[in-house]
Amino acid sequence: MVGITSYGAYVPLYRLSREAIARGARGEKAICNFDEDSITMAAAASIDCLTGIDRETIDGLYFATTTSPYKEKSGAAIVAMATDLKENVFTADFAHSLRAGTSALMSAIDAVKAGSAKKVMVTAADTRLGVPTSPYEQNFGDGAGALLIGDSNVIATIEASYSVYSEIMDVWRADGDTFIRSWEDRFTTTHGYTAVVGEAISGLLKKTGLKPGDLAKVVLYTPDARRSADLAKKLGFDVKTQLQDPFFNNMGSTGTALPLMLLVAALEEAKAGDRILLASYGNGSDAFVLQVTEQIQKIKGRRGMKGHLESKKVIDDYKQYLVWRGILPIELRKETVAFISAPALWRERDANLRFHGVKCQVCGTIQYPPQRVCTKCHAKDQFEPYRLSDKKAKIFTYSMDYITYPVLERPVVNAAIDFDGGGRTLCYLTDREAEQVQCGLPVEMSFRKLFVKDGIHNYFWKAIPLRT
Amino acid sequence: MEGIKDKVAIVGMGCTKFGELWDKNHKDLLVDACYEAFEDAGIESKDIQMAWYGSRETGFTGTQLANALKLEYIPISRVENFCAGGTDTFRNACYAVASGVCDIALAVGVEKCKDHYGGFCMDILDPFDRSMVEWELPPASQFALLATRYMHHYGWKYEDFKRILSMIDVKNHHNGTMSPKAQFRREITVEQAMNAPMISYPLGLFDACGVSDGSAAAIITTPAIAKKMRKDYILVRALALTNGAGQAIIQPEYNFISIPETVTAAEHAYEEAGITDPRNEVDLAVVHDCFSITELMTYEDLQFSPRGKAPEDVEAGTFTLEGELPVNTDGGLKCFGHPLSASGLRMIYEVYKQLQGKAGERQLKKADVGLTHNVGGVCGFFNCTVALFGKP
Numbered sequence: 100m101v102g103i104t105s106y107g108a109y110v111p112l113y114r115l116s117r118e119a120i121a122r123g124a125r126g127e128k129a130i131c132n133f134d135e136d137s138i139t140m141a142a143a144a145s146i147d148c149l150t151g152i153d154r155e156t157i158d159g160l161y162f163a164t165t166t167s168p169y170k171e172k173s174g175a176a177i178v179a180m181a182t183d184l185k186e187n188v189f190t191a192d193f194a195h196s197l198r199a200g201t202s203a204l205m206s207a208i209d210a211v212k213a214g215s216a217k218k219v220m221v222t223a224a225d226t227r228l229g230v231p232t233s234p235y236e237q238n239f240g241d242g243a244g245a246l247l248i249g250d251s252n253v254i255a256t257i258e259a260s261y262s263v264y265s266e267i268m269d270v271w272r273a274d275g276d277t278f279i280r281s282w283e284d285r286f287t288t289t290h291g292y293t294a295v296v297g298e299a300i301s302g303l304l305k306k307t308g309l310k311p312g313d314l315a316k317v318v319l320y321t322p323d324a325r326r327s328a329d330l331a332k333k334l335g336f337d338v339k340t341q342l343q344d345p346f347f348n349n350m351g352s353t354g355t356a357l358p359l360m361l362l363v364a365a366l367e368e369a370k371a372g373d374r375i376l377l378a379s380y381g382n383g384s385d386a387f388v389l390q391v392t393e394q395i396q397k398i399k400g401r402r403g404m405k406g407h408l409e410s411k412k413v414i415d416d417y418k419q420y421l422v423w424r425g426i427l428p429i430e431l432r433k434e435t436v437a438f439i440s441a442p443a444l445w446r447e448r449d450a451n452l453r454f455h456g457v458k459c460q461v462c463g464t465i466q467y468p469p470q471r472v473c474t475k476c477h478a479k480d481q482f483e484p485y486r487l488s489d490k491k492a493k494i495f496t497y498s499m500d501y502i503t504y505p506v507l508e509r510p511v512v513n514a515a516i517d518f519d520g521g522g523r524t525l526c527y528l529t530d531r532e533a534e535q536v537q538c539g540l541p542v543e544m545s546f547r548k549l550f551v552k553d554g555i556h557n558y559f560w561k562a563i564p565l566r567t
Numbered sequence: 568m569e570g571i572k573d574k575v576a577i578v579g580m581g582c583t584k585f586g587e588l589w590d591k592n593h594k595d596l597l598v599d600a601c602y603e604a605f606e607d608a609g610i611e612s613k614d615i616q617m618a619w620y621g622s623r624e625t626g627f628t629g630t631q632l633a634n635a636l637k638l639e640y641i642p643i644s645r646v647e648n649f650c651a652g653g654t655d656t657f658r659n660a661c662y663a664v665a666s667g668v669c670d671i672a673l674a675v676g677v678e679k680c681k682d683h684y685g686g687f688c689m690d691i692l693d694p695f696d697r698s699m700v701e702w703e704l705p706p707a708s709q710f711a712l713l714a715t716r717y718m719h720h721y722g723w724k725y726e727d728f729k730r731i732l733s734m735i736d737v738k739n740h741h742n743g744t745m746s747p748k749a750q751f752r753r754e755i756t757v758e759q760a761m762n763a764p765m766i767s768y769p770l771g772l773f774d775a776c777g778v779s780d781g782s783a784a785a786i787i788t789t790p791a792i793a794k795k796m797r798k799d800y801i802l803v804r805a806l807a808l809t810n811g812a813g814q815a816i817i818q819p820e821y822n823f824i825s826i827p828e829t830v831t832a833a834e835h836a837y838e839e840a841g842i843t844d845p846r847n848e849v850d851l852a853v854v855h856d857c858f859s860i861t862e863l864m865t866y867e868d869l870q871f872s873p874r875g876k877a878p879e880d881v882e883a884g885t886f887t888l889e890g891e892l893p894v895n896t897d898g899g900l901k902c903f904g905h906p907l908s909a910s911g912l913r914m915i916y917e918v919y920k921q922l923q924g925k926a927g928e929r930q931l932k933k934a935d936v937g938l939t940h941n942v943g944g945v946c947g948f949f950n951c952t953v954a955l956f957g958k959p
Contacts, residue, residue, distance in 0.1 A: 464818075466817050467816075467817070470817070474812070474813065474814065474817045474818055475818070495716065495819070495823065496712045496713075496715045496716035496719070496823045497712065497715055498707070498708040498709070498710075498711030498712050498714075498715060498767045498768060498769075498770075499708075499711070499765075499767060499768035500705055500707060500708040500711070500766070500767040500768075501764070501765045501766060501767065501768070502707070502766055502767070503705040503707070503708065503767070510765075510767070510768065511705075511708070513704075513705075513708045513709075513711075513712065515712060515815070515816065515823065515946075517819045521819070522819070523816060523817060523818060523819045523821075524816060525704075525712075525815070525816040525946075533768075538715065538716065538719040
């Protein structure tokens with residue numbers, strides 16, 4: 100019995116008030132911080148999904164996005180490193196289509212069914228850009244979802260699926276485009292979303308013999324506030340009781356990630372026996388029927404959609420959003436640093452991406468970054484790796500720099516933090532308000548981007564105030 | 568182990584004006600500092616047998632110095648040890664003379680910080696490399712880590728602690744008005760310092776030293792030769808150097824209320840010089856006030872003030888020119904700016920002049936034993952020098 104065995108999600112802390120984009124626009128959209136992107140968000144969702152699960156048992160990771168920072172280079176490998184998966188797992192990147200999230204899901208289901216993998220992580224993230232002030236910019240939100248697919252301890256079985264493809268120019272981004280392009284609404288609604296998703300769902304209902312009333316929840320990708328409700332109504336579902344809230348008012352449409360994120364939200368509210376319908380869209384549609392099992396009660400301790408949506412900081416500074424996304428150019432320093440060293444990135448990958456410290460096998464002292472000679476007992480080369488990315492910590496001391504670069508955030512908070520269970524490091528504090536920073540503040544680690552230079556994205560871990 | 572005490576003497580020193588010297592290159596500065604030292608010692612450049620050249624971001628290898636002064640085919644080593652580079656350059660030259668391998672050595676430090684955009688590079692990457700794969704460690708933020716924890720540890724309110732730090736800034740600015748070679752020569756008020764723009768919380772503009780160009784040089788020889796050259800030569804009493812091993816960022820025990828590198832270097836120096844009561848035996852100290860918090864902590868780390876009590880001494884005026892133990896009599900880094908490898912030798916220059924009674928307006932009544940102190944780097948990776956000087 101193949102199905103979902105765990106779920107996780109990530110919604111960035113920051114929400115931009117739509118009013119800041121256009122007067123009278125309602126609600127908020129989730130926006131990632133300047134140091135986040137689809138890779139960091141996917142890593143966060145995957146880690147949320149792996150709460151309480153031995154990471155050694157994962158044997159595949161599929162990463163779906165239309166907004167990888169790289170055109171040629173795997174994002175899945177970076178997500179797998181940040182998630183601290185073992186090296187001999189199958190990773191794959193699914194891209195170029197808003198349907199990539201469910202393409203990855205379909206592939207994972209097939210892999211487990213075929214027996215080539217036991218536990219496959221499927222994660223999807225997007226941070227799409229609409230032309231400044233356009234309805235697209237208002238509608239889009241940033242976020243990530245993650246589902247673990249396996250065949251034991253399944254919380255929701257995959258009962259059936261049905262897919263259609265459809266060639267149409269409705270929404271697209273050509274090579275070199277920064278912003279979404281589209282044809283007019285009247286055309287894309289009629290022959291795009293509504294027709295194609297409708298066809299997939301009708302096909303699935305016919306295939307399974309299910310009636311709209313048999314489904315506890317209908318989870319639909321939606322490009323905007325209304326489209327999924329209109330479609331659900333047209334198909335005979337009761338919008339109020341059956342349609343999963345797309346969180347348009349407090350998140351926005353998160354592209355490739357949306358179907359997975361909404362499914363996570365549906366699972367958070369589901370009870371054993373519930374049937375859930377899931378449908379994506381993007382030059383076609385993948386539709387699934389899932390059935391929730393008794394195992395659902397055992398899923399605990401995740402932030403998921405609920406926790407992440409509740410934990411937020413609303414900003415109304417549109418200029419800041421434009422700067423964070425690189426749309427509004429800002430004066431950068433005369434570079435004092437000429438390059439990012441690829442050999443150094445590669446050599447330090449366990450320390451920088453997995454955030455592995457070491458534990459001295461002689462005296463037990465935990466140390467970061469990894470040392471050759473123990474800081475305490477001076478034993479040489481007697482260490483075991485020690486993961487710090489999942490440890491909570493407290494600020495020992497800090498500084499708040501108002502003049503240094505990057506100018507993407509002011510002040511830059513540097514903090515010496517002490518991990519619960521041992522170990523100290525010095526790092527940046529991100530997703531924080533200057534007023535809340537103090538000695539003793541509880542923090543957790545978050546995978547972020549440090550610098551970008553010559554197309555090299557240099558990822559690292561930063562601390563964030565504990566998200567509650 | 569014998570130590571360096573009374574084995575070497577300074578017979579000449581030179582120091583350029585420190586500041587934004589847009590019209591001078593590093594070789595101009597080397598010539599100006601060294602020729603003042605030659606004249607002071609009554610020697611010529613051909614008398615130099617070996618030389619040590621300190622620079623961090625200004626020219627590679629000893630040939631920079633050889634070319635500037637036309638020192639022909641003598642051994643010159645370049646020394647780089649961050650903010651302690653100047654004193655370490657001096658230290659190497661002293662050890663050479665003490666070992667007997669040469670009779671007259673030159674130690675000179677120089678820096679043209681202002682040829683770099685914004686001066687001293689803002690971004691120091693751990694472990695001081697340029698591969699950009701780890702976090703940045705801006706100096707102000709590093710020293711601010713110490714200030715934050717000191718405040719927290721001793722329960723200071725921000726405004727009250729800021730006033731103490733500002734009093735240090737005001738004292739140094741006052742001393743600087745009497746230093747013709749200083750970059751900044753104007754008085755400031757406590758209110759000005761307290762209300763200045765924040766650089767890195769809790770340190771503001773006046774808590775930070777300036778960035779400048781400059782050079783300083785010393786001629787070192789044996790006491791026996793020195794005696795023949797001049798009456799008022801100055802003796803080296805102790806030279807200590809310590810380096811951190813990364814403890815601050817690895818060990819939770821590192822407390823950020825003290826700089827252990829300074830504590831240890833001071834202990835070594837006092838032992839070497841035979842000093843048991845520093846507060847009463849040292850007449851003046853020129854210390855590393857890259858930031859006001861550094862000077863405050865240094866009072867305690869050098870054993871001038873009991874732990875946690877340096878603020879009381881600041882309020883009592885202990886370290887002013889008229890105080891019990893004047894510190895940074897020339898205005899310190901605060902007024903001279905900090906051309907890294909030149910600063911240590913600039914500090915020795917001040918002690919040398921004070922001990923000779925040639926410090927002009929800021930001359931102390933009693934100046935028999937002087938101390939210099941440098942601390943460079945970032946928390947856990949500081950290198951620190953403490954040197955002691957006396958009269959024959």
